Amino acid sequence: MEMTVEDLKKxxxxxxxxxxxxxxAVLDAVDRNNHPAADRVVKxxxxxxxxxxxxxxxxxxxTFVSRGIIRKIETRSGVxxxxxxxxxxxxxxxxxxxxxxxxxxxxxxxxxxxxxQHKKIPGFQTxxxxxxxxxxxxx
Amino acid sequence: MEMTVEDLKKxxxxxxxxxxxxxxAVLDAVDRNNHPAADRVVKxxxxxxxxxxxxxxxxxxxTFVSRGIIRKIETRSGVxxxxxxxxxxxxxxxxxxxxxxxxxxxxxxxxxxxxxQHKKIPGFQTxxxxxxxxxxxxx
DNA sequence: ATTATTGCAAAGACTTTGCAACTCC
DNA sequence: GGAGTTGCAAAGTCTTTGCAATAAT
Numbered sequence: 001m002e003m004t005v006e007d008l009k010k011x012x013x014x015x016x017x018x019x020x021x022x023x024x025a026v027l028d029a030v031d032r033n034n035h036p037a038a039d040r041v042v043k044x045x046x047x048x049x050x051x052x053x054x055x056x057x058x059x060x061x062x063t064f065v066s067r068g069i070i071r072k073i074e075t076r077s078g079v080x081x082x083x084x085x086x087x088x089x090x091x092x093x094x095x096x097x098x099x100x101x102x103x104x105x106x107x108x109x110x111x112x113x114x115x116x117q118h119k120k121i122p123g124f125q126t127x128x129x130x131x132x133x134x135x136x137x138x139x
Numbered sequence: 140m141e142m143t144v145e146d147l148k149k150x151x152x153x154x155x156x157x158x159x160x161x162x163x164a165v166l167d168a169v170d171r172n173n174h175p176a177a178d179r180v181v182k183x184x185x186x187x188x189x190x191x192x193x194x195x196x197x198x199x200x201x202t203f204v205s206r207g208i209i210r211k212i213e214t215r216s217g218v219x220x221x222x223x224x225x226x227x228x229x230x231x232x233x234x235x236x237x238x239x240x241x242x243x244x245x246x247x248x249x250x251x252x253x254x255x256q257h258k259k260i261p262g263f264q265t266x267x268x269x270x271x272x273x274x275x276x277x278x
Numbered sequence: 279a280t281t282a283t284t285g286c287a288a289a290g291a292c293t294t295t296g297c298a299a300c301t302c303c
Numbered sequence: 304g305g306a307g308t309t310g311c312a313a314a315g316t317c318t319t320t321g322c323a324a325t326a327a328t
Contacts, residue, residue, distance in 0.1 A: 018282060018327055038318080053285040058318060060283090074213035078292080079317065092263050103260060111254060112247070116272075121242060124231050127274035133255075135266040157302055157307060177293080192310040197293060199308090217317080218292070 003031050003084075015067040022052055026060045027084070030070055035081040035091075035100040073100065090131040099137060142170050142223075154206040164188055165199045166223070169209055174220040174230075174239040212239065229270040238276060 003011070008027050012019050022045075029044040030036060036044070042057050061082060064070040073081040073091065081100060088109050092101045112129055142150070147166050151158050161184075168183040169175060175183070181196050200221060203209040212220040212230065220239060227248050231240045248268060255265055 020283065020327070022284070039316095051285075053287095055286075055319075056284055059320095062319090063283095072215065074215060074217070076211065076213060078213070078217040078219055080217055092260065095266075101263070103263075105258070107258075108251070108254060111250065112270075115247060115250060119244070119246075121231065121272075123276060123278040124240070124242075124272070125275045125277055126272045127234075128272070130271040130273065131251075132269040132271075133260075133263070133265045133267070134269065136264045137262060138264055139262040159302070159308065161309070178291095190310075192312095194294075194311075195309055201294090 003028070011069055015064075015069050017063065017067065021049060022056055023060055023064075025049055025052070026057060027064065027069065030061075030064075030082045031084045035073060035083055037079050037081050039079075041082070075100075090133060092133050092135070092137070094137050095134055096136075101137070103133070142167070150208055154203075154208050156202065156206065160188060161191055161195055162199055162203075164191070165196060166203065166208065169200075169203075169221045170223045174212055174222055176218050176220050178218075180221070214239075229272060231272050231274070231276070233276050234273055235275075240276070242272070 005024065008024050008031075009019050011027060012023050017023065025045045025048065026041055029041045033040060033044060038054075038058055038061055041061070042052070042054055045052050045057065061070070065072050065082075068085065071083045071085050073083055075081055075098070076093075076095075077098075083102075087104060088106065089102045089104045090108070092103050093099065108131075109129060112131075116126055116129075144163065147163050147170075148158050150166060151162050156162065164184045164187065165180055168180045172179060172183060177193075177197055177200055180200070181191070181193055184191050184196065200209070204211050204221075207224065210222045210224050212222055214220055214237070215232075215234075216237075222241075226243060227245065228241045228243045229247070231242050232238065247270075251268055251270075255268075
């Protein structure tokens with residue numbers, strides 16, 4: 001996180017996309033904020049680019065998701081949240097708030113992966129494991 | 140699954156709710172259909188109860204979720220799907236369709252539970268583990 | 279120059295709300 | 304009888320769309 005402008009540009013260019021101020025701003029906003037909703041991204045961006053259209057932000061977020069630069073997070077309310085993709089990680093959520101935190105634990109993913117390799121699921125080929133823990137933040 | 144009318148009634152009554160034809164129909168529809176969206180539930184119900192209001196179905200689904208009779212499933216599109224709660228299970232989803240299947244595997248949940256008991260997550264107290272596998276259905 | 283991207287404003291999909299009328303216990 | 308539920312229709316929230324104007328390579 002805290003990517004430099006160069007990092008941001010590289011990430012966008014590597015995905016085969018044109019670099020625009022709007023795209024840089026969106027990627028930066030998703031990176032700097034903790035799992036923001038589209039709404040939040042719009043607000044952040046407007047601080048420096050007052051006339052960015054809402055529709056544009058949605059389009060950019062969609063583009064980024066389909067190119068694999070960022071990830072969509074499904075929520076209980078149905079409002080989408082976004083996440084820059086770094087490494088495999090799981091999400092911690094609190095039923096009483098909309099807080100989402102990342103938790104990194106390669107060992108856990110490996111454990112599950114190994115288990116699934118052993119005990120195959122009939123009629124299904126696993127591509128990705130998504131884990132969400134719900135509970136309480138104690139801090 | 141395939142609950143009898145008596146089962147349905149019991150489930151609703153045990154949750155401290157009044158038994159109404161609408162509630163019976165909603166619970167039955169969620170039970171009989173494979174992870175239906177609200178929309179689907181409405182259509183199913185209207186076959187026998189033509190004048191059930193959409194709003195009523197949403198209210199009932201909400202009530203059931205908050206009483207723990209059914210569970211809300213978050214999806215990529217943001218459209219909520221519903222599930223009668225039986226035992227711990229995980230969901231299999233295919234990125235190319237909106238199909239959702241249950242997969243039961245107590246061993247897997249125990250494995251993860253044990254792992255998390257061992258390696259506690261700082262600042263977080265886990266209450267529930269949600270696992271979703273994305274991939275391809277091969278049947 | 280060419281093609282992708284943006285801004286805008288309107289429409290769309292899904293869900294929630296308020297309240298009078300009605301039902302279940 | 305009285306609190307809990309329903310139907311209805313309107314409003315709300317979040318997201319998508321179409322297209323002319325604009326900007327990136």
